[in-house]
Amino acid sequence: MTALKLCLPDSITPEQFLSEYWQKKPLLIKQGLPQLIGMFEPDDILGLAIDEDATARLLTQAASKQNGQPQWQLKKSPLTEADFDTLPEQWSVLVQNLEQWSPELGQLWQALDFIPQWQRDDIMVSYAPKGGSVGKHYDDYDVFLAQGFGQRRWQLGKFCDEHTEFVADEPIRLFDDMGEIIFDEILEAGDVLYVPPKLSHFGVAQDDCLTFSFGCRRPNLMQIIDSLADVATNDSSLFVPMILPQGQQSSGELQADSIDAITAQLLALLQSERGADIMRQAVCEVVSKRQYDVLLPEETLNTDELIQALAEGATLQADYSNRLLYNQTPEGLTLYANGQLLDSLDDTATALLTRLANGEHLTLDDMEGIDPDEVMEWLENGWIWLNYPE
Structure with a gap:
């Protein structure tokens, strides 16, 4: 695939988008991803949804027998053909991590190269027949909603927060009040709508419809704390009991001074050179970790x-x-793949994987000086992909 045009209007530079729109306000990008047109049809997604290795959800909406009000039901993988036999008029099926099934689709991330690749989450696809929806909701992450087939009408409303009230007793987070509608348009195949975190949105299929969600995430503090503990476990010196000041106190009391002294030593560690190394590795492992299990190819080439x-x-x-991804440390470059530090690479392998992480395509001429069997391991691990000429 040739280099893709960035998914931005011609009048907006990446710098403008990041300063004026990113996590601030929505942006409609007409024909931002025309490559999506014709790439998939609804039957492709319906077939994939029932694959035993797929991560899918079937969301249906039908009138409640008690009060006649719309009521949602959710079924998660594994899905079967029988789940689609008797569906209400309004339903949707969503499949996560679609790029593991279609490397060609995954390459469309290149059009979003103004977002660091470590912030990419996955590409989810939503199929719905006419009238189908996943309700009024918001996401905690940035998303580029790309229309791939059919039409979907999108409405955007208010920004939500921790005080937003959700409809009770529903299997997903939905709410009724979107506030003032600030956007109301129908997206055609190839169009893209950027929606920042916590902005309420509501999409309704106008006909048989495929919408691809390119999600972007950052780690949360709990993930970083967990990773810090995992990395620090390998440092035996941290298991030595701390030296703490001791004063006269009641035998049953833990004084605030003792807690303050422990806190001070922890902060001193985090602010030290050793703490910086631990933090660096912890962050790199978190942001390079996949949300979903790797689907490795069933058959691979030989060398x-x-x-x-x-x-x-x-x-x-x-x-x-x-x-x-890679990270520049005082000692040099370190590389990570799927949450693991790659600590046994020589300079040639490091240089090649760094180029690959930056989105370069490498040819046979670039392989000089590296053992082809090592490259085969990268393929078998799923880190890289062999792209045949068209």
Whole structure:
């Protein structure tokens, strides 16, 4: 695939988008991803939803027998054909992590290269027949809603917060009041709508409709704390009991001074060079970790077939369903893949994986100086993908 045009209006630069729109206000990008047009049809997604390895949800809305009010029901994977036999008029099926099933779709992340790749989450697809929806809701993350098939009408309203009241006794977080509607348009195939975190939105299919959600996330503090503990477990010196000042106190009391002294030593560690190393590794492991299990290819090439494919014009590139990133430390570059530190790489491998993490396509000429069997391991681990010439 040739280099993609960035998914932004011609009148807006990446710098403008990041300063004026990112996490602040929505943006409609007409024909932001025309490559999506015709890439999938509804039957493709319906078939994928019942695959035993898929992560899917079936959301239906029907009138309650008690009061006639709309009531939602949610069923999660595994889904079967029988789940789709008797559906109400309004329903949707959602499939997560679609780029693991379609490397071609994953490559569309290139059009969003103005967002650091470590903030990419996954690509979710939502199929709905006419009238289908997932209700009025908001997300805690940034999302680019890309129309791939059919039409969907989107309404945007108020920003929500921790005080937003959800409809009781529903299987998903929904609310009734979106406040003042600030956006109300129908997206055609190829159109993209950027929605910042916590902005209420409501999409209704105008006909058979596929919407692809390119989600972007940042870690939360709980994830960082958990990762800090995991990384610090490997430092034996941290298991030595602390030296604390001791004064006269009642035998049953834990004084605030003791807690303050423990807190001070913890903060001193985090602000030290050793603490910086622990924090760096903890953050890198969190943001390179996949939300979903890796779906490894059932069949792989052997080394000779890999070399032959590269000789015939194939290229190597990062697999967009995996997480490959690097970090500059005082000692040099360190690389991470899917939440793991890659600590046994030589300089040649480090340089090649760094280029791949930056989105470069590598050819056979770039493989000079590296053992092809090592590259085969990258393929088998799912870090990279072999892209055949069109």
